[in-house]
């Protein structure tokens with residue numbers, strides 16, 4: 001074994017984008033994992049050996065990121081060690097079921113020549129890990145059959161994919177180059193979650209994925225009372241199902257992140273460490289808000305209001321200017337009502 005492994009940065013669709021990290025200790029506490037037996041490392045990305053280390057390195061990095069938050073989970077919900085199944089069965093799917101993370105391989109119907117491993121994508125690894133982190137700190141939210149809490153779970157997964165990507169300096173540098181000269185709140189390799197998997201799903205059913213990835217955090221979806229929405233809809237409309245509806249909250253979160261980054265750097269070009277820092281700050285505000293947002297039908301509004309409060313401070317890089325960004329975006333998205341002054 002070499003001393004380091006080189007694995008995907010964010011998604012296999014981002015061809016040529018790799019990151020190198022020390023051999024991960026998956027059994028490290030807190031937030032340990034139980035993987036199938038370790039495999040030798042291979043840099044051949046079509047192999048099970050590569051996928052093993054890709055998943056081990058990504059999940060370790062993601063768990064360490066959430067464990068470093070201002071409100072860290074002490075352990076997973078009900079266990080110190082989370083089971084991980086890297087290739088559980090044939091399906092276009094990945095899943096957190098309350099006890100374990102499961103990844104699959106599958107082909108879109110009619111396209112046996114295309115085989116997608118969900119566990120090959122750091123976006124999907126970090127998404128499922130996000131479910132597990134949220135379940136650790138808020139076990140009352142998981143799988144409740146209530147649209148806004150189920151949708152928030154999906155959003156938290158996509159937010160986990162976004163924020164974990166912001167912790168890789170090489171990725172930050174690449175996405176800042178990609179977006180140079182335009183608003184960071186735009187379509188980018190950061191905003192596009194799970195491009196490879198989304199392309200496979202779209203071949204089966206265009207309603208199941210956005211046009212350029214699974215779910216794009218750069219969107220302009222607005223909150224609407226789910227009671228007035230259909231359960232399914234074309235991908236460019238919001239439907240009253242958790243994956244579709246999640247894009248309203250994720251879209252607001254990404255818009256705020258871009259606004260906070262712009263505020264931080266002023267008229268300077270953002271550097272990798274600026275984006276990395278904003279990723280940590282957004283994580284902490286979100287985790288603190290989850291201390292205060294009660295379970296209920298209007299959960300989006302509850303979390304958003306708590307994030308607006310947390311963003312005011314005290315704490316470094318918080319205060320009225322930051323709070324105004326949170327407030328304005330959540331109001332514009334109709335997630336919270338305008339403040340009565």
Ligand SMILES: [Zn+2]
Pocket residue numbers: 127128131153154157
């Ligand atoms: Zn999910």
